[in-house]
Amino acid sequence: MLTNIALTKIILLIVVVALIPLVVWWMRRHPNVSKTHPDRQRMPKLVAVVGWVFLVLGALMSLVAFTSDDADDPTAFRIASVAIVIGGILFLGVYRNWYVAPEADVVHFRTVLGREERIVYSDIVTYRMTELNGQPNLRVKAGNGVKLALNPNMYDVSPLLAAIRFKEERGRWPLPGEPR
Numbered sequence: 561m562l563t564n565i566a567l568t569k570i571i572l573l574i575v576v577v578a579l580i581p582l583v584v585w586w587m588r589r590h591p592n593v594s595k596t597h598p599d600r601q602r603m604p605k606l607v608a609v610v611g612w613v614f615l616v617l618g619a620l621m622s623l624v625a626f627t628s629d630d631a632d633d634p635t636a637f638r639i640a641s642v643a644i645v646i647g648g649i650l651f652l653g654v655y656r657n658w659y660v661a662p663e664a665d666v667v668h669f670r671t672v673l674g675r676e677e678r679i680v681y682s683d684i685v686t687y688r689m690t691e692l693n694g695q696p697n698l699r700v701k702a703g704n705g706v707k708l709a710l711n712p713n714m715y716d717v718s719p720l721l722a723a724i725r726f727k728e729e730r731g732r733w734p735l736p737g738e739p740r
Contacts, residue, residue: 588714600659601715611651618644660710662719665736667700669708677706681723682733 562570587604594600621641625634657674660667668678679702687700689712698717699709712721722740727733734740 591714591716594659597659597661599663600661602659603655604714607651608655611648611655613648614644614651615648618642618646618648660708660715660717662717664719665723665734667708667717667720677708679706679708680736681720682735684723684727684733687724 583606587606592602592605594602618641621637622645625637625641628634631637653674654672657670658672660669662668665682666678666680668676670676679700683702683704685701685703687698690697690699692711695711696713697709698712698720699707700720701707710717723734726740
């Protein structure tokens with residue numbers, strides 16, 4: 561017979577396993593769009609939530625690690641707490657920096673390091689659609705070396721995909737302003 565603790569663990573596991581696909585479905589149905597720039601699509605808000613969780617938990621761990629006198633050697637605990645705080649800061653930085661904004665003839669984006677880039681569709685040298693962990697992954701490289709890789713199911717890059725279809729049908733990239 562199952563004890564209350566085992567039953568609680570099983571129910572919690574079932575809830576978590578059922579909740580993950582629901583969260584993924586919700587993130588795809590409701591993309592994260594910047595409020596100040598509605599044309600910019602950002603990373604899912606879950607990235608920011610994870611960053612804040614790491615930051616808060618790491619700060620609490622740091623508070624305990626650096627103020628407690630009970631441990632014989634708190635060095636490992638201190639290193640772990642600082643690493644978790646740094647991880648939270650990195651998640652928040654990546655969330656704040658990255659965006660993609662496809663337009664009719666160009667795609668503007670910002671890298672996770674905060675560098676603003678753009679790729680004009682007629683300057684694309686290579687493009688490749690692959691599958692990564694069961695999800696499509698579009699990789700585009702411009703003649704000047706600028707690269708963009710993203711999941712086209714997660715971000716609406718329909719103008720870029722239309723330009724790629726145009727290239728495959730006609731053998732050349734569309735000129736700026738040319739209908740697709």
